[in-house]
Amino acid sequence: MCDERERLIGYLYDECDAGEKRLVEAHLQTCGTCREEISGLRGVRTDLLAWDVPDHGSVWTPFVKARPTPWWREVPAWGLAAAASLTLLVGAAGGVATQAFLQHEQTGQAVARSTVGSAVPLPVSVSQQDLSAMEQRIRGDVKAPAPRVDEAQLLRRVADLIEQSEQRQFQGVTAVNKDLYNVRIGTGAEIAALQDQLNLLKDQLLKSPVSGR
Amino acid sequence: MTRTPAGPATDEDLVARATAGDLESFNQLVSRWERPIYALAYRTLGREEEARDVVQEAFLRAFRGLKGFKGEAKFSSWLYRITLNLCRDWIRRERRAPLVQVPEGVDPVDLADAQASPAQSVEDLVADREMSAAVAKAMAELPEEQRTAIMLKEYHGLTFQEIAEQLDCPLSTVKTRLYQGLSVLRRRLERRQAEQASLRRATWESSS
Numbered sequence: 001m002c003d004e005r006e007r008l009i010g011y012l013y014d015e016c017d018a019g020e021k022r023l024v025e026a027h028l029q030t031c032g033t034c035r036e037e038i039s040g041l042r043g044v045r046t047d048l049l050a051w052d053v054p055d056h057g058s059v060w061t062p063f064v065k066a067r068p069t070p071w072w073r074e075v076p077a078w079g080l081a082a083a084a085s086l087t088l089l090v091g092a093a094g095g096v097a098t099q100a101f102l103q104h105e106q107t108g109q110a111v112a113r114s115t116v117g118s119a120v121p122l123p124v125s126v127s128q129q130d131l132s133a134m135e136q137r138i139r140g141d142v143k144a145p146a147p148r149v150d151e152a153q154l155l156r157r158v159a160d161l162i163e164q165s166e167q168r169q170f171q172g173v174t175a176v177n178k179d180l181y182n183v184r185i186g187t188g189a190e191i192a193a194l195q196d197q198l199n200l201l202k203d204q205l206l207k208s209p210v211s212g213r
Numbered sequence: 214m215t216r217t218p219a220g221p222a223t224d225e226d227l228v229a230r231a232t233a234g235d236l237e238s239f240n241q242l243v244s245r246w247e248r249p250i251y252a253l254a255y256r257t258l259g260r261e262e263e264a265r266d267v268v269q270e271a272f273l274r275a276f277r278g279l280k281g282f283k284g285e286a287k288f289s290s291w292l293y294r295i296t297l298n299l300c301r302d303w304i305r306r307e308r309r310a311p312l313v314q315v316p317e318g319v320d321p322v323d324l325a326d327a328q329a330s331p332a333q334s335v336e337d338l339v340a341d342r343e344m345s346a347a348v349a350k351a352m353a354e355l356p357e358e359q360r361t362a363i364m365l366k367e368y369h370g371l372t373f374q375e376i377a378e379q380l381d382c383p384l385s386t387v388k389t390r391l392y393q394g395l396s397v398l399r400r401r402l403e404r405r406q407a408e409q410a411s412l413r414r415a416t417w418e419s420s421s
Contacts, residue, residue: 006388
């Protein structure tokens with residue numbers, strides 16, 4: 001075999017420049033050994049294509065983006081409680097004002113009340129006189145001052161709600177700490193028990209006739 | 214890989230995005246390279262389960278090492294290097310040459326459910342299966358450096374220069390290893406084919 005290995009391999013894999021390629025082809029014209037070598041190596045490359053890799057499916061579990069935290073989870077509990085209380089109180093105050101606004105004396109006809117959930121059917125016929133009287137009454141009610149909301153009471157109520165929320169959180173944290181402490185104590189006890197058993201086994205092994213002691 | 218306006222992102226783009234924290238970009242890199250990496254690991258180790266472990270570990274290491282990947286080499290080259298190192302570690306740990314799972318024999322009945330092309334006969338399937346096993350066995354018997362050079366060249370299309378960088382050896386050494394490895398394979402496969410031909414002749418003569 002001529003010492004043309006490197007050139008032949010470059011030619012076989014088509015990784016040689018045009019000049020090299022011409023040189024090799026010219027050589028192959030005259031050298032039967034190298035011609036036979038190239039042919040044999042090409043046959044091997046074809047055989048190598050037969051080596052199958054079994055289908056394996058995917059072995060990788062794709063990364064999943066963490067879900068964004070909802071905005072309300074970032075607000076402290078006492079803040080949420082305060083906002084809820086304020087909303088409730090404002091709604092209640094509004095309801096009382098609306099009730100006062102719409103309520104009027106009954107004159108033998110049905111009265112519409114604005115209290116939540118209640119509806120009284122109106123009479124089939126309402127006279128013009130009745131409507132005018134109702135209008136006068138409403139105008140009179142609108143001019144009357146709305147009942148005052150006790151601000152001090154509201155603040156006290158909000159403060160109570162905040163304190164209750166904090167106490168609940170504190171109790172929850174205390175309970176978790178207690179559980180963790182118990183687990184640590186339990187685990188420590190188990191480890192100590194295992195250590196004792198290992199020491200016993202070690203003593204037995206040392207004393208056994210097999211160990212030669 | 215050249216990027217076109219509507220074409221897929223290059224490896225370099227995906228690596229940059231993944232380094233910046235875009236996990237989906239890393240998932241795309243894995244989808245792109247999982248099959249070739251598995252093929253490399255499987256052909257190196259000869260075992261499916263171990264190859265799967267190597268693939269998983271290779272991508273985990275790549276993910277952890279992304280920030281340190283400077284982009285001086287191709288991402289694929291880096292991945293191949295990680296995979297080959299893991300395979301070498303496995304082989305050294307097991308202290309034996311990789312075993313190739315060569316089937317004892319091929320029962321044509323087992324091939325009844327095989328997905329074959331309509332043009333492929335059972336005999337063709339048997340022949341393909343036997344050839345695959347023969348190549349796997351012959352490759353397993355090669356020295357590691359020759360086998361690795363042939364695998365990177367034949368199955369992964371690396372250039373001589375890229376193989377030289379992977380294996381930390383000169384260009385001429387890569388060519389020598391390829392030449393020697395292919396020559397050994399040629400002798401073994403030709404011997405096997407001669408034995409098969411002789412067996413078929415003997416079977417035919419005994420049945421006639």
